[in-house]
Amino acid sequence: MSSSVEPPITPGPASDAHGPANQALKKGAARAAAVAALRPRYADDLARGTERLFEPRRTDCPWCGSDRLEERLRTTDLFQHKPGGFGLDRCRDCGHVFQNPRLSGEGLEFYYRDFYDGLGEKDMGGLFAGRRKTYVRRAESLRPFAKAPENWLDVGTGHGHFCEAARAVFPGTLFDGLDLSAGVELAERAGRVARGIRGGFVERVAELADGYDVVSMFHYLEHSTDPRGELRAARRALRPGGHLLIDVPDPESRFARLLGRWWLPWLQPQHLHFVPVANLRRELSGLGFTVVAEEHAGPHDPVDLLGAVWLLLNAVAPREEQPWLSSPPGRFRRALRTATVLAGVPVLLATAALDHLVIRPLAGRRHLSNAYRVVARRD
Template identity: 70%
Template sequence: MSDETKPTERIAALRPGYQADLAAGLDRFFEPRRTTCPWCGSDRLTTRLRTTDLLQHKPGRFVLDRCEGCGHTFQNPRLSPEGLEFYYRDFYDGLGEKKLGDTFGGRTGMYRGRAESMLPHDPEPKTWLDVGTGHGHFCAAAREVLPGTTFDGLDFTDGVELAEREGRVERGHRGSFPELAPELAGRYDVVSMFHYLEHSTDPDRELRAAKEAVRPGGHLLIEVPDPQSRYARLLGRWWLPWLQPQHLHFVPVANLRERLADLGFTVVAEQHAEPHDPVDLLAAVWLALDHMAPRDDAPWLPEPPNALRRTLRGALLVAGIPALIAGTLLDRFAVRPLSHRLGVSNAYRLVARRD
């Protein structure tokens, strides 16, 4: 079997299973709609965004509501366990494993910056747990910054087992962080959550698990999308960090600082410019082009695209290359140096010490 035919045959093999899932209907993929905010309990909810799956193009429509009481934005109705399994399937693993692995593996500079953000607060941590580690690429890069630190990883996918086999983490813990936290209690100088909380069904429970795993005097390092970014409003559904339907919660920085204080943490650093990933305009152009173009083959489509549709897709994407280049240049050279001043930083990072 040649490399060129493998993807086509894998998609064909998966198609019957996906079609059976879809034939049963989408309603079971969603929980009942909430009438109160999951962060503060207020019933003052407004709709912030309606969108579709702009990355995998799996069927379904998704709504993000905003609490007018505390500013928390959340998916409503939220995906059910069956929905989480369906929409995560073949994204980080399966069909998407190599593509995502290559993407994450090529971001060494960003990973080093994340590790360096700990240096002013603990330049020589002995033990570090990266929650939501994926394939462990952060840990491999961070070891170059902190060679005396032992890095463990935790994730609910089999990527963490791959990370351990590849030597990117010393030990890989697979499963739910809140459920594993008791056996990890007080074991770590640093616990990191990089773009993890937004995926969680219960961010508060994850924060309490982090408190359990961090030793007294240790640190919790959190990075999440910033729902107060101006790009979130200007780009609308084309703002990549919305990432529907996988991102369930968007926590304003003031809310997270307050919750950490309630749990017995002191925030010792807040960063906005440093965690900004300069891809917003490029990603918006790509998402729009990909949305307009005929679909690429995928097992959740009833049949593969014909030759004409493949040709039309290729032609549209080629025509969009100048816009993609322009978006890249603006992101990296015009916006990035001013991202925090302009209020468009797409993420924020907090370093908190457990008292």
């Protein structure tokens, strides 16, 4: 999630120069300086228009080749509020959902910039670090099939927090992480991964061939421009008998339809592909894998209602300072944003309770889960 929904900290009296108010002021001043430094680059990007950030529109399904497409969703960037409009189409034959037109390489760079790194690095790192229980449960899903893997490659590892948590489940396993961002190098320096591999999985897999007992892709495939290529790379990186773990958003979730553009896992414009579980199972079988487990309740993240309200509040509240805005918001707009977000807190608390107490126990039934997990063995 972007930090743009967090209400600004209002300075109050402090007893000394190191008090919370002064620390908040320093943080605010540092961010303002960083935003000001980035603004000329974004102004130049936007002056050239957003059309260049997209590839030509497809008329066929990238998964099965069918030309029976239907519009699934049209939306904007509800996270960072960068300019541009985005669409998802659905194949009527195989059910695959994909971004159309898709972001180009230049577009991916523009919309990812300052989300996981740069301005967003600290906040996103803190968010991922706070999900230790989720990471432990992900690692535990392998236990029935592999008791003590020698080594494990986590693809799309980010800052390596999954690998750090998974060592509690498999203390004798050596964890490596791969990612396009500089976060993976930070993960290696912090000791969260034994080796941080920076780059694309498909491009780096030749040096990793037959090297791992486990490859994991937790919420990674949906970001890929070529999911099938990533699956082939996973097979190549695994030793025979090794296991592949995949978590992805479930496009067949009821909440995907009920909440429309406010369904958090759509995450436009970053998520490019949404693969129905039947399609993924068939693809893995064709690559020489045996699917040994399919889970829906366990991978569910109880944030559907909370996320929808969060996105709605972020949409109606005045924008906070960002370098892609032509000018900084004034004092009145900042105060109005704070008031809007604070007014939404009771609703956020109520929907969080519903997500955890009502929806989560039912997530494995009636297509209420927002994600699914597949565990497959390379034969």
